[in-house]
Amino acid sequence: xxxxxxxxxxxxxxxxxxxxxxxxxxxxxxxxxxxxxxxxxxxxxxxxxxxxxxxxxxxxxxxxxxxxxxxxxxxxxxxxxxxxxxxxxxxxxxxxxxxxxxxxxxxxxxxxxxxxxxxxxxxxxxxxxxxxxxxxxxxxxxxxxxxxxxxxxxxxxxxxxxxxxxxxxxxxxxxxxxxxxxxxxxxxxxxxxxxxxxxxxxxxxxxxxxxxxxxxxxxxxxxxxxxxxxxxxxxxxxxxxxxxxxxxxxxxxxxxxxxxxxxxxxxxxxxxxxxxxxxxxxxxxxxxxxxxxxxxxxxxxxxxxxxxxxxxxxxxxxxxxxxxxxxxxxxxxxxxxxxxxxxxxxxxxxxxxxxxxxxxxxxxxxxxxxxxxxxxxxxxxxxxxxxxxxxxxxxxxxxxxxxxxxxxxxxxxxxxxxxxxxxxxxxxxxxxxx
Amino acid sequence: xxxxxxxxxxxxxxxxxxxxxxxxxxxxxxxxxxxxxxxxxxxxxxxxxxxxxxxxxxxxxxxxxxxxxxxxxxxxxxxxxxxxxxxxxxxxxxxxxxxxxxxxxxxxxxxxxxxxxxxxxxxxxxxxxxxxxxxxxxxxxxxxxxxxxxxxxxxxxxxxxxxxxxxxxxxxxxxxxxxxxxxxxxxxxxxxxxxxxxxxxxxxxxxxxxxxxxxxxxxxxxxxxxxxxxxxxxxxxxxxxxxxxxxxxxxxxxxxxxxxxxxxxxxxxxxxxxxxxxxxxxxxxxxxxxxxxxxxxxxxxxxxxxxxxxxxxxxxxxxxxxxxxxxxxxxxxxxxxxxxxxxxxxxxxxxxxxxxxxxxxxxxxxxxxxxxxxxxxxxxxxxxxx
Numbered sequence: 141x142x143x144x145x146x147x148x149x150x151x152x153x154x155x156x157x158x159x160x161x162x163x164x165x166x167x168x169x170x171x172x173x174x175x176x177x178x179x180x181x182x183x184x185x186x187x188x189x190x191x192x193x194x195x196x197x198x199x200x201x202x203x204x205x206x207x208x209x210x211x212x213x214x215x216x217x218x219x220x221x222x223x224x225x226x227x228x229x230x231x232x233x234x235x236x237x238x239x240x241x242x243x244x245x246x247x248x249x250x251x252x253x254x255x256x257x258x259x260x261x262x263x264x265x266x267x268x269x270x271x272x273x274x275x276x277x278x279x280x281x282x283x284x285x286x287x288x289x290x291x292x293x294x295x296x297x298x299x300x301x302x303x304x305x306x307x308x309x310x311x312x313x314x315x316x317x318x319x320x321x322x323x324x325x326x327x328x329x330x331x332x333x334x335x336x337x338x339x340x341x342x343x344x345x346x347x348x349x350x351x352x353x354x355x356x357x358x359x360x361x362x363x364x365x366x367x368x369x370x371x372x373x374x375x376x377x378x379x380x381x382x383x384x385x386x387x388x389x390x391x392x393x394x395x396x397x398x399x400x401x402x403x404x405x406x407x408x409x410x411x412x413x414x415x416x417x418x419x420x421x422x423x424x425x426x427x428x429x430x431x432x433x434x435x436x437x438x439x440x441x442x443x444x445x446x447x448x449x450x451x452x453x454x455x456x457x458x459x460x461x462x463x464x465x466x467x468x469x470x471x472x473x474x475x476x477x478x479x480x481x482x483x484x485x486x487x488x489x490x491x492x493x494x495x496x497x498x499x500x501x502x503x504x505x506x507x508x509x510x511x512x513x514x515x516x517x518x519x520x521x522x523x524x525x526x527x528x529x530x531x532x533x534x535x536x537x538x539x540x541x542x543x544x545x546x547x548x549x550x551x552x553x554x555x556x557x558x559x560x561x562x563x564x565x566x567x568x569x570x571x572x573x574x
Numbered sequence: 575x576x577x578x579x580x581x582x583x584x585x586x587x588x589x590x591x592x593x594x595x596x597x598x599x600x601x602x603x604x605x606x607x608x609x610x611x612x613x614x615x616x617x618x619x620x621x622x623x624x625x626x627x628x629x630x631x632x633x634x635x636x637x638x639x640x641x642x643x644x645x646x647x648x649x650x651x652x653x654x655x656x657x658x659x660x661x662x663x664x665x666x667x668x669x670x671x672x673x674x675x676x677x678x679x680x681x682x683x684x685x686x687x688x689x690x691x692x693x694x695x696x697x698x699x700x701x702x703x704x705x706x707x708x709x710x711x712x713x714x715x716x717x718x719x720x721x722x723x724x725x726x727x728x729x730x731x732x733x734x735x736x737x738x739x740x741x742x743x744x745x746x747x748x749x750x751x752x753x754x755x756x757x758x759x760x761x762x763x764x765x766x767x768x769x770x771x772x773x774x775x776x777x778x779x780x781x782x783x784x785x786x787x788x789x790x791x792x793x794x795x796x797x798x799x800x801x802x803x804x805x806x807x808x809x810x811x812x813x814x815x816x817x818x819x820x821x822x823x824x825x826x827x828x829x830x831x832x833x834x835x836x837x838x839x840x841x842x843x844x845x846x847x848x849x850x851x852x853x854x855x856x857x858x859x860x861x862x863x864x865x866x867x868x869x870x871x872x873x874x875x876x877x878x879x880x881x882x883x884x885x886x887x888x889x890x891x892x893x894x895x896x897x898x899x900x901x902x903x904x905x906x907x908x909x910x911x912x913x914x915x916x917x918x919x920x921x922x923x924x925x926x927x928x929x930x931x932x933x934x935x936x937x938x939x940x941x942x943x944x945x946x947x948x949x950x951x952x953x954x955x956x957x958x959x960x
Contacts, residue, residue: 146782150806153775157813178637179813182805186786189798228637408849455794456801 144194147187151220154183177228180221184213185456188463196322201559203318206459210466221467231415233464236457237314237522238411238429243454244313245385245433246447247334256332258503263336266499267309267517268343271491275305278487286480288542299355300543303531306351307547308488310344310527312558313337313430315519318458319562321451327571329509333516333562338430341523345424348527349374352534359537378424384417385428389435396442407450426523465522465555473549481549485557488550492517508569515565519558520551637809639857639924640818642850643917644808645843647819648800650743651826652840658830662737670741673886674711678749680882681707681875688871693930702934704753705922706872709938710879711746712912713739714945739912744823746914750921751820772816773824779807780828787835796835797842817921819914851913858916861923862939863932872937876909876944883908909949911942 157179191209192202213220226233253260279301283289289297316337320330353374388410395406410432418425433450436443474481496514500506505513528551532544566572685703693699713735755768783803790796807825811818830836887908919935 142785146786149778149782153778153810154806157810176809176813178640178805179809181637182802182807182809185798185805186802189795189802452794456798459798 143190147183147190150183150186154179155220176222176225177232180225181229181232181460184209184221184463185459187213188459192459199563201319201563202322203315203458203462203559204556206462207466207469207555207559210463211469211471213463214467214469216470216472217467221464226464226467229460229464232460234415234418234425235411236461236464238414238425239407239450239454239457240314240317240461241426241429242407242410242433242436243447243450244317244334244338245430245435246437246443246450247317247331248338248434248437249331250438252331253335256328259332259500259505259509260335260339262499262503263332263496263513264339264343266495266502267336267340267492268347270495270498271309271488272305274491274494275308275487276301278484279304282480282483288480288539288546292539295358296539299351299359300539302351303348303355303543304484304547306344306348307524307527307550308484308491309340310348310520310524311337311340311517312519312521312523313341314458314461314523315521315555315559316516316562318454318462319559319566321454321458323563323566323572325566325571326573327569329513329569330566330571332509333513333565337517340517342427342430344523344527345427346374346378348530349378349424352530356534377422378427380421381423381427382431384421384423385431386435388414388417388428388432389439392432392436392446393440393443396436396440396446406446426526461522465525468525469552469555470548471552473545474552477546477549481546481553484546484550485553488554489518512565512568515561518554518561520554521558524551524554636924638853639920640808640812641805642854642857643818643921644804644811644822645846645850646854646914646917647747647822648804648807648826649840649843649847650747651823651828652830652836652843653740654744654823654827655830655836656827662741666734666737666741669887670738670745673738673883674742674745674749676886677711677879677882678707681710681879684875684878685871692867698930701922701926702930705918705934706875706937708746708749708753708918709911709915709941710875711742711749712914713742713883713908714910714912735908743912743914746912746918747817747819747823750817750918751823754815754817754820768814768816771814772811772821775810775814775816776807776821776824777828779803779810779821780825781832783825783829784833787829787833787839790835793838793842796838800839800842812924815925819917819921854913854917854920858920858935858939861920861932862936863929864936864940865933868933868937869940872941873944876941876948880909909945911938911945916942 158176188206188209192205195205195208196202210221211217215221215223215226279289279297283297289300292300313334316334319325320334391413392406392410395409411429414425414429414432417423418428433447437447493514496517497510500510500513525548528544528547531547532541563572682703685706686699689699689702690696693702751772752769755765755772759765759768783799786799786803787796790799803825804822807822808818810816811821829839833839916935916938919931919938923931923935
């Protein structure tokens with residue numbers, strides 16, 4: 141309780157500072173400009189942490205507390221974090237996402253994947269095939285009842301259905317990692333859960349990019365974009381992201397050998413380098429960093445040490461990343477679109493259950509894995525929001541904007557239920573100590 | 575942004591690699607080479623990339639600068655709870671205050687005359703000379719290393735100089751905090767009110783930190799609260815045109831005085847020391863501009879500062895505690911400028927952005943590097959002599 145009182149004092153101080161800029165007493169005040177980033181970051185760090193510890197006490201993951209605080213304090217809530225702050229904290233957000241991606245990539249060990257290769261393959265393939273095809277079918281099925289779908293021509297509807305399907309498969313390795321670290325979860329199912337989430341994410345980035353470019357080429361048949369051209373551009377883009385990830389991983393291995401006295405410095409340098417490459421070459425940041433983490437973990441002796449160091453200092457970054465993700469969500473969207481959004485959420489849960497159950501059964505997995513693993517794939521977070529914003533920017537059609545709004549509503553619900561279900565799954569799979 | 579980041583990577587990597595490998599040989603002989611050459615490499619490379627450092631980019635980096643400055647204040651503050659104040663002898667206090675006032679006022683007077691002649695603006699001359707004078711107060715913490723080098727660290731004189739080095743840092747930050755409201759206050763009442771608000775806000779933040787950390791068990795929780803309070807303190811300081819270093823020092827002092835967990839906080843903040851200084855040096859290098867007159871003036875002032883420090887020690891205090899040979903040893907130990915010297919310049923640049931501030935920063939940086947170089951030679955000569 142005392143901690144809540146303390147963040148109330150800090151919030152009041154910050155609020156006063158933000159309300160005063162043009163008063164007589166402080167004519168030179170610059171808050172609202174460049175310096176509010178520091179204030180907002182500090183406030184969200186401690187406040188989200190207190191919210192997180194509060195939700196932990198009622199057996200809900202801390203992550204949900206961070207998201208909740210982001211929603212409450214964000215531009216669509218109380219406005220303590222303003223839309224301009226979110227822009228200002230872009231680099232910090234990138235920093236957090238990159239570290240999470242490096243850690244997630246570093247959790248993938250070739251030896252562990254090799255020992256469960258059939259489960260990895262069936263689960264990854266199953267999610268795409270079963271969830272993807274069932275979601276596509278569902279869009280056609282509900283078409284007459286939803287004006288957004290009913291008004292579209294055959295080609296546009298197909299593009300809409302496929303993009304919705306890919307969005308349904310997308311999950312959140314960052315959430316899986318955050319909940320695992322928070323609960324100190326260890327075991328084969330945790331490794332499998334995270335590994336498959338990372339694989340799905342890599343394929344999602346690839347497929348989504350192809351779909352966006354291909355869909356645009358089909359819809360704007362007079363636009364001069366051939367599908368082949370678009371496909372080539374996407375593949376070279378993804379290929380480059382992987383290559384740069386490998387290069388960064390290599391540099392990191394060399395760096396570790398020479399500078400292993402300061403792991404924090406090495407990590408900071410790597411993230412800055414990744415940001416540089418991503419900005420110049422327009423790479424997939426998450427993919428590049430995951431490949432770098434994977435390379436270091438599997439091809440160097442010091443990799444384990446570095447990943448552990450990243451894990452140890454990961455909590456502040458989880459707080460920043462998930463609080464900002466929460467702040468970006470607008471629950472008001474649900475006011476208009478809740479029937480269709482909840483239908484999609486419900487259907488997605490069902491399809492993921494079916495896909496995971498059948499994949500584990502086919503691969504010969506254990507009964508508890510079959511029964512509970514699906515709960516780990518429900519969460520959606522930063523990457524899904526990123527995909528929506530790419531979709532929104534690429535498709536300047538009114539239907540695309542409406543569909544993007546619908547996706548955000550679905551992600552908002554999944555972001556809330558995902559971590560809770562994931563924690564329950566880890567508990568039932570007996571991978572949380574105590 | 576890309577050019578800036580490329581610059582940062584090249585500079586950081588070069589500085590780290592150079593300081594670690596290339597100059598290891600020198601380091602074993604004389605640690606000053608190691609310091610000076612690292613600083614020179616950082617500065618030179620930073621100047622090479624300065625052109626790409628636009629005001630917009632400066633704004634993006636601003637939160638990190640604030641954090642680094644806040645760290646300086648908080649970390650210093652954690653060492654000086656009220657209980658530490660009592661450990662200093664009364665005479666040390668008197669000497670420190672006298673020395674600070676003497677160096678500050680003489681340095682201010684000389685700098686003001688020079689800057690006014692050069693710029694014909696009493697505002698610029700006033701603010702510039704205040705910054706140059708503030709930068710001259712601190713005795714570098716490296717004075718302690720010099721003493722170690724001369725095997726004088728554990729002598730009564732060595733212990734005394736260590737206290738003085740610490741006190742001079744506190745005095746610099748205190749003066750920075752006192753002068754900060756002057757940048758915006760229009761009359762004495764506003765100045766007083768602003769100063770009072772600055773101090774009380776810092777104490778409130780410090781007390782929040784004390785209550786927040788008192789029952790924390792995990793170091794992870796601890797670092798979140800400490801870094802969070804540091805960010806809030808720095809952000810609020812800039813919001814109200816206060817000084818981020820001063821505000822965080824008061825927070826640190828409050829924690830140090832009222833919390834049993836101050837050692838844990840120190841231990842958690844310690845690893846950030848190298849990245850913080852490297853970052854501040856880099857930022858200083860990216861923003862400074864070289865003006866021949868300023869550099870010439872700065873060089874002359876180093877000798878003036880040395881004389882002032884030497885005589886103030888010898889006549890205000892030296893005869894009472896230290897023996898005559900110890901006073902003679904003092905010279906090389908007090909030549910290096912403290913790390914706060916160029917930090918004061920960065921603060922000026924944030925409060926009054928422009929070419930004038932960049933020149934002042936250039937002058938401070940030149941003093942910083944010259945100070946180390948001269949001290950390096952002095953120590954080497956002393957070693958060869960003995």
